[in-house]
Amino acid sequence: MLKGPVSISLRLTVWFGGIFFFGWVLFALVMWQDLKSTLRADRYQTLARRIDRLQDLLAKTQGDSQADRHQIFNDFAHATGNGLAEIFSVDGSRAYPSPSAAASQFPWPSIAAANGERFLHVVSGGQSYWVITRHYSLTGQSLVLLAAAPEAGNLVILQNFWRGLLTSVPILLLISSFGGYWMSRRALKPVDRITLAARSITIGNLSQRLPVSNSGDELQRLAETCNAMLQRLDSAVGQIKRFTADASHELRGPLSFTRTVAEVALRNPNTDIDSRKAFEDIVEESAKAANLLEGMLTLARADSNSVDAVLEPVDLGAVVREACSLARPLAEERNLTLSVSTAPTSPVKVLGDFSSLRRLLWILLDNALKYTPAPGQIDVALGSVSGRATLTVRDSGIGISPSDLPHIFDRFYRADPSRSQVEGNGLGLAIAKWIADLHHADLLVNSAQDEGSAFRVVFPCIDL
Numbered sequence: 197m198l199k200g201p202v203s204i205s206l207r208l209t210v211w212f213g214g215i216f217f218f219g220w221v222l223f224a225l226v227m228w229q230d231l232k233s234t235l236r237a238d239r240y241q242t243l244a245r246r247i248d249r250l251q252d253l254l255a256k257t258q259g260d261s262q263a264d265r266h267q268i269f270n271d272f273a274h275a276t277g278n279g280l281a282e283i284f285s286v287d288g289s290r291a292y293p294s295p296s297a298a299a300s301q302f303p304w305p306s307i308a309a310a311n312g313e314r315f316l317h318v319v320s321g322g323q324s325y326w327v328i329t330r331h332y333s334l335t336g337q338s339l340v341l342l343a344a345a346p347e348a349g350n351l352v353i354l355q356n357f358w359r360g361l362l363t364s365v366p367i368l369l370l371i372s373s374f375g376g377y378w379m380s381r382r383a384l385k386p387v388d389r390i391t392l393a394a395r396s397i398t399i400g401n402l403s404q405r406l407p408v409s410n411s412g413d414e415l416q417r418l419a420e421t422c423n424a425m426l427q428r429l430d431s432a433v434g435q436i437k438r439f440t441a442d443a444s445h446e447l448r449g450p451l452s453f454t455r456t457v458a459e460v461a462l463r464n465p466n467t468d469i470d471s472r473k474a475f476e477d478i479v480e481e482s483a484k485a486a487n488l489l490e491g492m493l494t495l496a497r498a499d500s501n502s503v504d505a506v507l508e509p510v511d512l513g514a515v516v517r518e519a520c521s522l523a524r525p526l527a528e529e530r531n532l533t534l535s536v537s538t539a540p541t542s543p544v545k546v547l548g549d550f551s552s553l554r555r556l557l558w559i560l561l562d563n564a565l566k567y568t569p570a571p572g573q574i575d576v577a578l579g580s581v582s583g584r585a586t587l588t589v590r591d592s593g594i595g596i597s598p599s600d601l602p603h604i605f606d607r608f609y610r611a612d613p614s615r616s617q618v619e620g621n622g623l624g625l626a627i628a629k630w631i632a633d634l635h636h637a638d639l640l641v642n643s644a645q646d647e648g649s650a651f652r653v654v655f656p657c658i659d660l
């Protein structure tokens with residue numbers, strides 16, 4: 197019925213409203229029919245009683261003079277029905293003069309040959325009337341007694357009934373729609389809670405579980421099923437993390453052994469020139485592999501929350517000085533200008549782990565060095581905004597395309613390598629992000645392709 201992203205609550209409300217409306221139409225039709233036939237039966241009984249009384253009167257006044265009987269009939273007709281009564285002979289002529297002008301002009305139905313009673317509907321002067329006709333035999337004289345009553349009273353009742361139904365419909369529709377919406381919102385509230393909790397679960401916090409209500413309904417079963425699935429995922433991911441951590445750890449030994457052997461061979465003056473080249477390649481590649489293993493191990497430990505970082509007051513100025521003293525010779529070598537601006541007055545302090553922060557800054561500086569072609573500019577700035585310490589590394593390098601920007605913090609993600617022709621393993625920024633998270637800091641990036649990038653770490657506001 198409703199297409200597109202329409203909430204279940206809204207759909208249920210529309211269904212409630214629709215069902216209520218059709219139910220109401222059905223109810224109104226049944227009630228209207230019922231009321232109509234009740235009013236008709238009521239009118240019939242009134243007219244039948246009137247004819248009964250007329251019959252009795254005629255029987256009782258049998259011995260009276262004709263004039264007296266005319267008068268009695270006349271009085272009766274006026275007393276009971278605005279004079280709308282007549283007594284005909286079976287041949288259709290009036291047995292008694294009409295009691296009123298209205299009765300004489302009334303379009304009485306033709307006299308039926310058959311004995312018995314008829315109850316008819318007649319329209320006169322634009323008005324509806326019910327008419328009863330009854331054959332009556334009085335001492336050999338066959339008469340037909342007729343009486344009529346307007347239907348107007350019944351019509352007013354029916355009209356009022358319709359009016360009542362029609363005015364109540366918008367109110368009831370509103371009440372049922374609001375009621376339906378409120379009920380469905382209430383019933384689906386646990387779904388919102390589950391959705392919110394499910395959204396907050398990532399690969400990093402798979403041990404978290406969805407809230408389970410004790411309602412015993414489908415939503416409880418859904419939450420329990422999702423939790424069981426999370427449990428399985430958690431243990432599977434745990435196994436993968438343990439495997440990565442163990443593999444990285446176990447590979448470090450053989451790798452450093454290979455590297456040491458190659459370095460020893462390089463130090464040996466008897467090593468010939470061809471072997472020397474091969475050993476140099478081994479040293480270079482094993483350094484890269486060691487770097488990769490180190491990154492993987494760091495992230496594996498981060499995933500298993502097995503890094504016990506003790507956060508203590510750290511002077512960010514000292515972090516900047518150390519990291520920049522390492523970067524400066526590399527920048528000069530690559531014909532890049534490295535400028536550092538720190539807060540002029542008091543030291544900018546944060547709660548953190550010195551070596552992790554140095555590593556974070558080094559990752560940003562290393563990237564700036566790698567992705568900034570000469571001659572270029574790298575600025576490191578330390579400051580504080582609204583009481584929050586900020587550390588910015590800005591470069592005039594190749595920048596990052598908008599399509600890569602959302603992914604650069606993903607593990608092993610490297611933007612089109614053909615653009616930069618730079619060595620890397622795609623783990624640096626993932627580690628930097630983890631270190632920032634460890635310090636409850638935000639790691640933000642601003643970049644424009646071919647213009648440069650700015651990475652900013654914004655630390656939480658603390659009072660040291």
Ligand code: ADP
Nearest residue numbers: 563564567595604610611620621622623624625
């Ligand atoms: P890598 O080892 O490839 O440098 P990172 O995780 O450090 O891995 O960075 C991921 C990707 O983000 C890089 O491959 C690069 O495309 C992009 N990137 C990171 N820093 C910069 C920068 N300063 N300028 C341009 N691109 C960058």
